[in-house]
Amino acid sequence: MIEKGKVSQEPFLGILKILEEAESLNLVDWNAMNIATVDDNGQPSSRVVLLKKISDEGLVFYTNYNSKKGMEINSNNKVAINFWWRELKKQIRIEGVISKAPEKDSDDYFNSRPLKSRISAIISNQSSVINSYEDLKKDIDEFLKKHDESAVKRPKHCGLYVLAPISVEFWQERQNRTHERIKYFLKDHTWDSCLLSP
Numbered sequence: 001m002i003e004k005g006k007v008s009q010e011p012f013l014g015i016l017k018i019l020e021e022a023e024s025l026n027l028v029d030w031n032a033m034n035i036a037t038v039d040d041n042g043q044p045s046s047r048v049v050l051l052k053k054i055s056d057e058g059l060v061f062y063t064n065y066n067s068k069k070g071m072e073i074n075s076n077n078k079v080a081i082n083f084w085w086r087e088l089k090k091q092i093r094i095e096g097v098i099s100k101a102p103e104k105d106s107d108d109y110f111n112s113r114p115l116k117s118r119i120s121a122i123i124s125n126q127s128s129v130i131n132s133y134e135d136l137k138k139d140i141d142e143f144l145k146k147h148d149e150s151a152v153k154r155p156k157h158c159g160l161y162v163l164a165p166i167s168v169e170f171w172q173e174r175q176n177r178t179h180e181r182i183k184y185f186l187k188d189h190t191w192d193s194c195l196l197s198p
């Protein structure tokens with residue numbers, strides 16, 4: 001389940017339609033997407049995150065703002081996202097700019113997570129070097145012993161990001177490499193589209 005805000009225009013309607021198709025088929029991690037960021041040396045890196053919400057404003061996911069991706073987004077908020085569903089023979093490629101979601105949205109999302117996930121988010125400095133996973137588990141258990149649930153508040157470095165697309169490409173596999181590619185792009189703040197050769 002992902003949250004749906006107001007989705008009234010292409011290409012967001014198209015993205016939502018495919019997500020709903022993938023969800024209805026119970027595909028594993030149907031809302032998983034690869035997100036690529038670039039560091040200060042121009043070196044790209046990518047990783048999978050889960051889409052949490054879609055609306056005309058963009059695509060929302062949750063992470064640690066101090067992680068590698070978070071630090072890279074801090075200095076360069078241009079990112080690329082890729083979805084692929086083998087069973088649907090579909091790919092969606094998105095490029096855009098990213099910003100932090102309003103604090104209240106991040107609080108609401110954080111508070112909706114299971115207790116241990118919330119504590120893990122507080123304890124874990126995502127992407128930092130650690131000595132062992134045993135220590136991490138111990139720290140989580142220690143936290144649980146020392147604090148009650150009311151102390152489990154969202155740390156400021158965990159929250160939602162909103163990716164506002166500037167281009168969205170729908171790729172559909174067809175026979176004999178006649179794959180269809182429809183690219184939407186923002187032109188003077190309005191969505192335009194074109195077909196691309198496979």
Ligand SMILES: Cc1cc2nc3c(=O)[nH]c(=O)nc-3n(C[C@H](O)[C@H](O)[C@H](O)COP(=O)(O)O)c2cc1C
Nearest residue numbers: 029032047048049050062063064067068069070127
């Ligand atoms: C299926 C799947 C879903 C994931 N979902 C998230 C997610 O929603 N948020 C997140 O921060 N990391 C998620 N991860 C972990 C990331 O891929 C990555 O390891 C982590 O965010 C650290 O990335 P970074 O060091 O590049 O910042 C997920 C991994 C997988 C395989």
